[in-house]
Amino acid sequence: xxxxxVDPTFTALPYRRxxxxxxxxxxxxxxxxxxxxxxxxxxxxxxxxxxxxQGASDQEDLGFAVRVIHRGAWGFASGxxxxxxxxxxxxxxxxxxALLAAEMTSTPVEIAPEPVYDDVTWVSSYVTNPLDxxxxxxxxxxxxxxxxxxxGAAVDHASAYLQQVQENKYYADLHGTRTTQQRVRxxxxxxxxxxxxxxxxxMASIAPPVGRGWEYLTDGSYDWDGEIEQVxxxxxxxxxxxxVEAGSYDLVIDPSNLWLTIxxxxxxxxxxxxxxxxxxxxxxxxxxxxxxxxxxxxxxxxMNVTGDRTxxxxxxxxxxxxxxxxTQSWDIxxxxxxxxxxxxxxxxxxxxxxxxxxxxxGRSNGCAYADSPGHIPIQRMxxxxxxxxxxxxxxxxxxxxxxxxxxxVGDKSWSIDMQRFNFQFTGQRFYRxxxxxxxxxxxxxxxxxxxxxxxGSMEAVGGPExxxxxxxxxxxxxxxxxxxxxxxxCPTSLFRGVRILNTTDEAGH
Amino acid sequence: xxxxxxxxDIADSSPQGLVEHALATSTADDCVVIVRDAxxxxxxxxNNTLTTNGVMHAVTATxxxxxxxxxxxxxGSVTGSASSTEQMTALVEGxxxxxxxxxxxxxxxxxxxxxxxxxxxxxxxxxxxxxxxAFAPALGEAFGRATAQDRLLYGFVNHELTTTYLGxxxxxxxxxxxxxxxxxxxxxxxxxxxxxxxxxxxxxxTDVDALAMDAALAxxxxxxxxxxxxxxxxxDTILPPAATADLMIDAYWYAGARVAWxxxxxxxxxxxxxxxxxxxxAPGVDLYSDPAYPGLECAPFNVATSSGNESSxxxxxxxxxxxxxxxxxxxxxxxxxxxxxxxxGQPVTxxxxxxxxxxxGATGSIDDLVAGTERGLLLTCLWYIREVDPQSxxxxxxxxxxxxxxxxxxxxxxxxxxxxNESPVDLLRRFSHASQTVxxxxxxxxxxxxxxxxxxxxxxxxxxxxSVSQAL
Numbered sequence: 001x002x003x004x005x006v007d008p009t010f011t012a013l014p015y016r017r018x019x020x021x022x023x024x025x026x027x028x029x030x031x032x033x034x035x036x037x038x039x040x041x042x043x044x045x046x047x048x049x050x051x052x053x054q055g056a057s058d059q060e061d062l063g064f065a066v067r068v069i070h071r072g073a074w075g076f077a078s079g080x081x082x083x084x085x086x087x088x089x090x091x092x093x094x095x096x097x098a099l100l101a102a103e104m105t106s107t108p109v110e111i112a113p114e115p116v117y118d119d120v121t122w123v124s125s126y127v128t129n130p131l132d133x134x135x136x137x138x139x140x141x142x143x144x145x146x147x148x149x150x151x152g153a154a155v156d157h158a159s160a161y162l163q164q165v166q167e168n169k170y171y172a173d174l175h176g177t178r179t180t181q182q183r184v185r186x187x188x189x190x191x192x193x194x195x196x197x198x199x200x201x202x203m204a205s206i207a208p209p210v211g212r213g214w215e216y217l218t219d220g221s222y223d224w225d226g227e228i229e230q231v232x233x234x235x236x237x238x239x240x241x242x243x244v245e246a247g248s249y250d251l252v253i254d255p256s257n258l259w260l261t262i263x264x265x266x267x268x269x270x271x272x273x274x275x276x277x278x279x280x281x282x283x284x285x286x287x288x289x290x291x292x293x294x295x296x297x298x299x300x301x302x303m304n305v306t307g308d309r310t311x312x313x314x315x316x317x318x319x320x321x322x323x324x325x326x327t328q329s330w331d332i333x334x335x336x337x338x339x340x341x342x343x344x345x346x347x348x349x350x351x352x353x354x355x356x357x358x359x360x361x362g363r364s365n366g367c368a369y370a371d372s373p374g375h376i377p378i379q380r381m382x383x384x385x386x387x388x389x390x391x392x393x394x395x396x397x398x399x400x401x402x403x404x405x406x407x408x409v410g411d412k413s414w415s416i417d418m419q420r421f422n423f424q425f426t427g428q429r430f431y432r433x434x435x436x437x438x439x440x441x442x443x444x445x446x447x448x449x450x451x452x453x454x455x456g457s458m459e460a461v462g463g464p465e466x467x468x469x470x471x472x473x474x475x476x477x478x479x480x481x482x483x484x485x486x487x488x489x490c491p492t493s494l495f496r497g498v499r500i501l502n503t504t505d506e507a508g509h
Numbered sequence: 510x511x512x513x514x515x516x517x518d519i520a521d522s523s524p525q526g527l528v529e530h531a532l533a534t535s536t537a538d539d540c541v542v543i544v545r546d547a548x549x550x551x552x553x554x555x556n557n558t559l560t561t562n563g564v565m566h567a568v569t570a571t572x573x574x575x576x577x578x579x580x581x582x583x584x585g586s587v588t589g590s591a592s593s594t595e596q597m598t599a600l601v602e603g604x605x606x607x608x609x610x611x612x613x614x615x616x617x618x619x620x621x622x623x624x625x626x627x628x629x630x631x632x633x634x635x636x637x638x639x640x641x642x643a644f645a646p647a648l649g650e651a652f653g654r655a656t657a658q659d660r661l662l663y664g665f666v667n668h669e670l671t672t673t674y675l676g677x678x679x680x681x682x683x684x685x686x687x688x689x690x691x692x693x694x695x696x697x698x699x700x701x702x703x704x705x706x707x708x709x710x711x712x713x714x715t716d717v718d719a720l721a722m723d724a725a726l727a728x729x730x731x732x733x734x735x736x737x738x739x740x741x742x743x744x745d746t747i748l749p750p751a752a753t754a755d756l757m758i759d760a761y762w763y764a765g766a767r768v769a770w771x772x773x774x775x776x777x778x779x780x781x782x783x784x785x786x787x788x789x790x791a792p793g794v795d796l797y798s799d800p801a802y803p804g805l806e807c808a809p810f811n812v813a814t815s816s817g818n819e820s821s822x823x824x825x826x827x828x829x830x831x832x833x834x835x836x837x838x839x840x841x842x843x844x845x846x847x848x849x850x851x852x853x854g855q856p857v858t859x860x861x862x863x864x865x866x867x868x869x870g871a872t873g874s875i876d877d878l879v880a881g882t883e884r885g886l887l888l889t890c891l892w893y894i895r896e897v898d899p900q901s902x903x904x905x906x907x908x909x910x911x912x913x914x915x916x917x918x919x920x921x922x923x924x925x926x927x928x929x930n931e932s933p934v935d936l937l938r939r940f941s942h943a944s945q946t947v948x949x950x951x952x953x954x955x956x957x958x959x960x961x962x963x964x965x966x967x968x969x970x971x972x973x974x975x976s977v978s979q980a981l
Contacts, residue, residue: 076563
């Protein structure tokens with residue numbers, strides 16, 4: 001699929017002049033490293049409730065940032081006035097911040113080297129930028145969705161939304177790298193709400209967000225019509241479903257649910273900055289500490305996980321990261337054993353043997369990202385995906401292997417501790433499996449486990465035909481807080497003996 | 510004087526100039542313009558050394574255009590960076606076009622009328638890295654002391670000053686300066702086996718002492734000299750003000766009137782409508798917001814850049830005053846727009862940017878609650894709190910950075926962490942003791958979303974620790 005070029009309204013902006021001014025000033029001030037990032041991020045959100053457009057809003061972040069290493073410390077500043085004079089002033093501010101920080105920096109900052117990329121361009125794979133589609137057309141689609149959902153007898157209310165993002169970045173550094181990039185992503189969704197005799201509940205779409213354009217809604221790559229037709233019936237069944245009995249169950253987990261478990265228990269746990277303590281005051285650290293590299297039995301031997309910033313349509317996919325590093329793919333868990341981490345240039349320098357076992361200086365695997373021109377790049381998650389088995393079973397075959405269990409579809413509630421051990425997830429729907437067959441939904445279930453026990457209990461992964469690239473728009477990290485989008489692919493998978501809670505009992509009711 | 514007659518004098522890049530330029534440029538029937546000038550400065554550290562630090566400045570503007578149609582009024586909202594009149598013109602053109610392309614808004618209402626506030630002409634107020642002139646050297650000293658005593662410090666301080674200007678074609682001109690600051694520091698023993706945390710909110714950092722912060726961490730790490738492993742179960746548990754704030758913020762955020770009225774929240778009456786007027790928690794409990802609450806002052810007027818269940822662009826500029834969400838144990842109000850208020854038949858009570866929980870007659874401090882506990886747990890803070898079931902507002906999450914065993918009124922050791930499953934509404938029904946309300950700071954939500962809280966410590970006799978977390 002060929003993609004459009006970089007938006008000419010972005011390339012018309014004066015980022016090269018600003019970058020030159022900022023880097024020149026930083027060099028004059030004697031920094032050991034400086035990079036300049038100019039970004040324009042356009043967002044549009046539409047929300048519909050019960051056939052009425054509640055709101056359509058557009059937002060655009062436009063500005064630039066200068067990051068320096070000076071006297072062994074980071075300095076960062078950002079600005080919004082698009083003149084070379086202001087760019088130079090912001091560079092001076094970044095140096096001032098570094099000077100203050102240098103007084104309290106006991107471990108001098110250094111970054112791993114990276115080849116120079118001389119004025120390269122990268123554009124993500126999409127056909128039609130959703131921001132180019134008339135708002136009225138998009139609103140009409142969402143209104144139609146909620147109208148159709150509300151024809152279901154069990155549906156009292158229905159909502160739908162569409163988030164769209166166009167992200168443009170220009171990066172330049174003192175070493176000579178210049179990158180200009182554009183990517184588009186989109187998250188459509190809907191939810192139907194209904195009430196039973198003494199309860200209420202909802203059923204939401206399980207469609208994943210994607211690094212694609214408007215064609216995601218029109219080209220048949222996802223069966224929107226089929227799902228809209230099914231959801232009212234699924235909700236009706238859920239409202240009448242019996243409450244789950246707490247206990248230990250075998251689980252067959254659909255990719256629409258398992259992607260989030262991967263995100264929380266593998267994705268964040270294998271960020272090297274977390275493992276080394278750099279997130280300790282906020283999101284936390286990781287049980288997968290560096291001393292466990294090559295030793296930790298993360299899961300069963302059928303567990304193979306990759307980090308990948310190059311996969312087509314991935315939400316974290318891009319050509320070059322926010323430190324000018326060409327993006328890559330690599331192994332994180334191989335045959336169940338921890339073998340890799342996600343890195344930025346500072347983390348790669350701290351552990352060069354990770355990527356240069358023969359004694360070289362190490363290299364980042366391209367995981368630096370800032371969510372806006374006002375934020376400093378941090379080490380961020382690649383698309384972290386569980387690989388299918390080449391000749392693996394179908395979802396039906398996996399269900400057929402279970403005598404007494406649950407089949408879980410769709411994500412809902414999620415929570416994990418600050419070292420990524422203990423987690424609890426719910427889902428859109430839990431189906432009871434009896435003697436290898438689905439026998440209807442149950443309500444009020446949550447699964448709770450410890451990361452290595454859970455992945456260790458994974459008996460089988462499905463074949464490639466069960467593999468789906470899921471993901472999220474809203475992964476939070478760092479102080480000040482930043483939000484990133486990331487995809488996670490996985491096959492349907494079978495787990496043995498996982499703890500299931502009844503959430504009504506948990507609430508004490 | 511018409512706005513357009515005055516434009517040549519004020520079409521500059523000041524926030525007020527940008528507002529007037531937008532109002533004069535818009536060709537819509539009505540227009541609301543919000544300009545925010547925000548500066549911030551932060552320091553971040555880990556392993557007793559600074560890591561990433563920065564100074565940021567952003568000027569963003571929202572233009573909301575309103576166009577009358579045969580079937581109502583359509584609104585279009587565009588937000589973007591705005592440092593010049595040219596950028597502002599582009600935002601106005603986008604908002605006008607969006608309104609003309611839109612359909613009639615369900616929340617349409619008369620725009621709030623008014624005039625220029627006395628402080629309208631004042632400029633934005635900025636912060637910079639000098640806000641840490643006293644704090645930073647002390648932090649450096651704290652690093653040295655911690656290193657010498659085999660402690661590791663991980664933390665973050667942030668200070669922001671946001672000046673908001675709101676102008677409308679109906680004459681409203683409002684300005685608000687919002688300082689927001691907070692500090693948080695996690696301490697660990699050198700073997701990483703024990704953690705402690707202190708944190709709080711501030712408006713200007715004159716009241717934050719890095720050495721005192723480190724001393725508090727050292728004391729808490731000392732409490733963990735004795736370690737006790739406890740299983741999951743229900744425990745007599747003392748929630749400090751930070752943990753109470755963690756939970757009350759969720760209770761507040763899920764208090765949307767429309768969703769409740771439509772039967773989808775813990776505040777919904779089974780069979781239809783809201784539970785307003787029902788006693789939902791213990792008598793004597795008040796949960797309220799007040800823009801003038803000392804130390805937690807926030808904007809006294811409504812600002813909405815888009816419409817949704819709990820906000821309406823038509824409500825921009827509505828005055829805000831103390832609102833009791835729960836009064837003497839009864840649900841007395843929910844988050845309302847004028848649209849949802851008409852729908853539910855309740856007063857207009859928009860969201861306010863602070864939250865206070867108080868308990869009639871509660872006195873003393875958390876130390877008094879500890880002294881009165883025969884055997885129980887004292888928490889430090891909570892983390893990764895998410896809604897599990899909207900019907901009961903069941904939340905799950907984890908204890909973090911210090912769970913302490915209380916025996917015979919004294920802290921006698923540190924306990925493993927737990928995952929909890931609890932409802933904040935239920936906790937306010939079941940708690941047995943409360944301390945005096947004090948300024949607090951939610952560990953989870955205070956950093957990025959909601960830092961202005963005042964809450965008591967609560968003692969809950971049967972807090973549900975659902976499972977053990979091995980996290981340290």
